[in-house]
Amino acid sequence: MSRTVVVTGSTSGIGLGVAKAFAAEGANVVINGFGPADAIEATRSELDALGAGTVLYHGADMTKPVEIEDLIATAVKSFGTVDVLVNNAGIQHVAKIEEFPPEKWDQLIAILLTSAFHTMRHSIPLMKATGKGRIINVASAHALVASPFKSAYVAAKHGILGLTKTAALELAEFGITVNAICPGYVLTPLVEKQIPDTARERGITEEQVKTEVMLKLQATKEFVAIDEVAQAAIYLASDAAKSITGTHISIDGGWTAQ
Ligand code: NAD
Numbered sequence: 001m002s003r004t005v006v007v008t009g010s011t012s013g014i015g016l017g018v019a020k021a022f023a024a025e026g027a028n029v030v031i032n033g034f035g036p037a038d039a040i041e042a043t044r045s046e047l048d049a050l051g052a053g054t055v056l057y058h059g060a061d062m063t064k065p066v067e068i069e070d071l072i073a074t075a076v077k078s079f080g081t082v083d084v085l086v087n088n089a090g091i092q093h094v095a096k097i098e099e100f101p102p103e104k105w106d107q108l109i110a111i112l113l114t115s116a117f118h119t120m121r122h123s124i125p126l127m128k129a130t131g132k133g134r135i136i137n138v139a140s141a142h143a144l145v146a147s148p149f150k151s152a153y154v155a156a157k158h159g160i161l162g163l164t165k166t167a168a169l170e171l172a173e174f175g176i177t178v179n180a181i182c183p184g185y186v187l188t189p190l191v192e193k194q195i196p197d198t199a200r201e202r203g204i205t206e207e208q209v210k211t212e213v214m215l216k217l218q219a220t221k222e223f224v225a226i227d228e229v230a231q232a233a234i235y236l237a238s239d240a241a242k243s244i245t246g247t248h249i250s251i252d253g254g255w256t257a258q
Helices: 013-024 037-048 065-079 102-130 151-174 189-202 206-214 226-236
Strands: 004-007 028-032 055-058 084-087 133-138 176-183 248-251
Touching: 004 013, 004 065, 013 028, 013 037, 013 084, 013 133, 013 226, 028 037, 028 065, 037 055, 055 065, 065 102, 084 102, 102 133, 102 151, 102 176, 133 151, 133 226, 151 176, 176 226, 189 206, 226 248
Parallel strands: 004 028, 004 084, 028 055, 084 133, 133 176, 176 248
Antiparallel strands: none
């Protein structure tokens, strides 16, 4: 029987790569995120054709708890349960703390941290009922180390690692593992959008942002590929990873080794 996988923020970037990898394995997948309706439908039908499972789209806004509840309820109504939950949706905002708009702070914390609490609290009873489950939180190297001008992002990412560990301890005896993946810089729309802002904050060119800021500590001097993150998620969701819980896998080209 196909597993059911919910991936938040999967209309683009890393989440889309993760959803694709699970769809190709034959899972039923619920994709989520924003974008033009026709582009989302094209993505959904492309993923649906990849494997034996069915791919559905749900447009829940990760700042809205009622919509998050409906996302999980829709997975249950369509496929019976949730076997794998991937919390991935994210945005970034780059500004000094004293100039950081408070509403942006709230939005980042809601999307990057609180939404995972809501998806988890609705999915955990389902996983406990089947005696198995996998929760994978796409965190960041910024869950382990900081960078200036990213206060809300770094705070939320450090927070999701704490939530990962707490949930792992609560769920260890129920056949449910909870882990984080901590990528370094991956060239997705989220990263491309912050290049001009970082250039402005630091008074440097956009090319310098890539080479002197983003890849400065990434010892490989290369961006991480989306599929590297997707394959780590596939591994964490496999039986081979059943004793891995409450921890993270860094995929950061050596960044946090320093
Ligand atoms: P992206 O911009 O390509 O994709 C983000 C996804 O989240 C999109 O599908 C978008 O529609 C969705 N989203 C945004 N706000 C939402 C909301 N309110 N409700 C529902 N969906 C929403 O970004 P990405 O780089 O693929 O980032 C995905 C995750 O990976 C994020 O959690 C990010 O912090 C993390 N991450 C990214 C990098 C990187 O270098 N790109 C590095 C480490 C961690």
